[in-house]
Amino acid sequence: MADSRTTSRTPSRTTSQTSSWTAAWELLLPTAAAPPRKRGRTLQSALREAVRSGRIAAGTRLPSSRELAADLGVSRGLVTDAYEQLTAEGYLNSSRGSGTWVSGAARATAAREHRRPAADAPGTGFLPGTPDLSLFPRAAWSAAHRRVLARLPHSGLGYPDPRGLPELRAAVAGLLTRRRGVVADPESVVICSGVAQAMTLLGFTLAGLGHRAVAVEDPGSPENTALLSAAGLTAVPVPLDAEGTSPAALAASGARAAQLTPCHQFPSGLAYSARRRLELLEWARAVDGLLLEDDYDGDFRYDRAPVGALQGLDPARVAYAGSVSKSLAPGLRLGWLVVPEHLVDLVVERKRTMDLGNPALDQALLAEFIERGDYDRQLRRCQRAYRERRDALVAALAEHFPGTEVTGIAAGLHIIARLPRRYGPEARFLERAAEAGVALRPLADFARRPAATPAHSPDENAEGDGDAGGAGQVRLVMGYAHLSPARIARAVALIAEARAPGLPGTPR
């Protein structure tokens, strides 16, 4: 997979980007400004540093020496010398006739220096949680930035309203009402830095109201435990059955608040049944509690109309959180929270002491993006791309691992694959896949620690596999959104080959 990873990090030289990208060489390698005698050394060290720091990604093909010399305004000999020097040092690879690339050798250094979490590097496998960052609409985003800066009054650059820019709150309220069936008006929307911050804000707010614990789904995202704990709350794992979080277990948990992913449970992929939704709302009313709805991928639903948000059923008992992390990019750190009216001021005051509010320009930009219809366009584009990838993954599994049960496919950016027992044991399977360069995440990673009380005992998942230990059957949470259909097919084939060494098609 190393080759495909590096390919994906190479900035694409599409028509619209060529001129800016060309201009960027001057910025990366500011050589002409150096005194003539020092230009050679300046160019070499700038190029070395750009590769080491990861600014020019491994796998990037460099311009020809003639082109780069012209861009930088230096003699071609200087560029040739620099290329030769850095090739000798291992930073670059050259081969006659096919040009010069940034080698893989420097990649390890760059990755270490950048301390990026592994899930952040696309193409390393089927790890869930990352959208396809190459779908980010760079041109439209850049144009929106320019327009916003041109029209924003000066006061728009001052301290932001901690609850969020009014235009953005209005745009988000409209968007959520229209797309997710959320009951929202601008006064109940709080702009925040994504679902993680939304959960932290709610956690502190609940702690301030005297809550001590919040129920969380089991299996579920391990991150929630850390977020709630930072707010001084205990996360109490509550098992799921086939319809969603079990109301009996919830009642026994002692918590008066529960964090849920009812539209597409993470990681199992199930959608809470209508009956279960009502039961959970009844519970919340009975304990004077709150449901925290994490709608992390609600925008992506492939085979029928999206499941509306739980919040729409009782806006006084549900706080709803979402973000642009899956639809645009996690790096934007922009999300929203729709809170019951009696909690708005508490949440906003917490937001204020946390960071005074989200960056004003980013907010104006997203408001404009939504208002102009660019955001809907982007969602349609992602939806098409992700449906195609999901289909590719399901097909590849059927081809290479016949008998695999695939669930949670109707929505979101990942599926659950339960392989027939003959492919086990799981530990061995994962090891072989890793050797072939394909990272996989077992479902067992998302199970909470079994607790001692009956309410938290490892209840059998009603979806049908009685292999709770995970030692035998292979059960995977497979994220597919960041991989092209061709790479999905190749990666699944690689795993299959890795399982059967010696057969034709032995892994590289």
Add this chain to the structure above:
Amino acid sequence: MADSRTTSRTPSRTTSQTSSWTAAWELLLPTAAAPPRKRGRTLQSALREAVRSGRIAAGTRLPSSRELAADLGVSRGLVTDAYEQLTAEGYLNSSRGSGTWVSGAARATAAREHRRPAADAPGTGFLPGTPDLSLFPRAAWSAAHRRVLARLPHSGLGYPDPRGLPELRAAVAGLLTRRRGVVADPESVVICSGVAQAMTLLGFTLAGLGHRAVAVEDPGSPENTALLSAAGLTAVPVPLDAEGTSPAALAASGARAAQLTPCHQFPSGLAYSARRRLELLEWARAVDGLLLEDDYDGDFRYDRAPVGALQGLDPARVAYAGSVSKSLAPGLRLGWLVVPEHLVDLVVERKRTMDLGNPALDQALLAEFIERGDYDRQLRRCQRAYRERRDALVAALAEHFPGTEVTGIAAGLHIIARLPRRYGPEARFLERAAEAGVALRPLADFARRPAATPAHSPDENAEGDGDAGGAGQVRLVMGYAHLSPARIARAVALIAEARAPGLPGTPR
């Protein structure tokens, strides 16, 4: 002052901005796309909405009907009709020969809808804390955004490193080493959303280490109390003497950490003496404590070399915080924290659970801005502008209020003015100024509540005024950065006239 306030909110039509601003009319008033029969109504409602929402600020002069018709691609009659209609409705003002403006009537609505804090609206007076937002380098910032989006690898749009983008941490470490005498390497820098978040992060970190209280300066920023309290800490006010926070009072406070503004104390403007700096560091070592240095305006020093940061004297005992809020814009929500090595991981983990890290694009943009020298250019530009404004304010006070003692003038964006007693009592003076439309902030606003223990008793400020009650002598904290020299002179004249009604030059 109403007129000057609205003037300042009007986007300036400088040469470089004219084309973008012109283009913006099409975006604000998208009329040509409507069916011909509906264009008139579309234009009217778009214009009304733009005024009501504050997108076109009160006081903005609209283009002539001929110009706007050309920009929008509609007939001139439609524009004339729209102007007449909205003038009749009170949104616009027209007068023959001098054009059409957005009226003040809609301003109140817009302000209410936006819920902007009063200090955020520039031009309402000498309130401290706001830089001149019209100095924000829009063109350079926009260009940097375009370049960054053109070169950033896709992975740069993923989840950020919670400690900050490596390039930005390196750029900030270099900047602070060079400009502020901070001892910083990229590993000790944490990027955050501004000084407020820096203090919140440190507050939570200290609370996690068992601290219960943090000493704060008296007088000082009231905001710190709220930030520390949100982190579960008590802010203990500690009086200043002529050299800075009193070590004896600090020792008696019971706290093992102290938040300080040693380079330009807020609001008094004094710079801590060299001896006091050493005494405070000794105290921190003796109690195994920490000093929290808020370098909120350290970049602006007018008459001699900047006072280096306290942190440089003992990086293991001082956490240093700064931001771009005064140099670029508070709306960017970008700042930094330099922390002692043993605290880095704790602070970063807190940052992670708070928001997962600052927006990636904004960080890449600031890194590029610093690396290219644009940030230094911006600081020089602000420095020039602010020195001129300070001089204008000092001169105007000398002219209209002879005998006024002005202190804290060597640095920062505000001064302290102590008027001769004949101008008192203060309450009456403030009232008259407010009637003339000039908002003023008395020094007394920044005094902490007198506490019962001797350490916190209202110690006489050693700078020479024995009027601690504030009822008599007029003592003002005057922010000047957001006002042009001409407006500064006019506003001071207005206050002087307001004091003496009936004399020539009665206030309007």
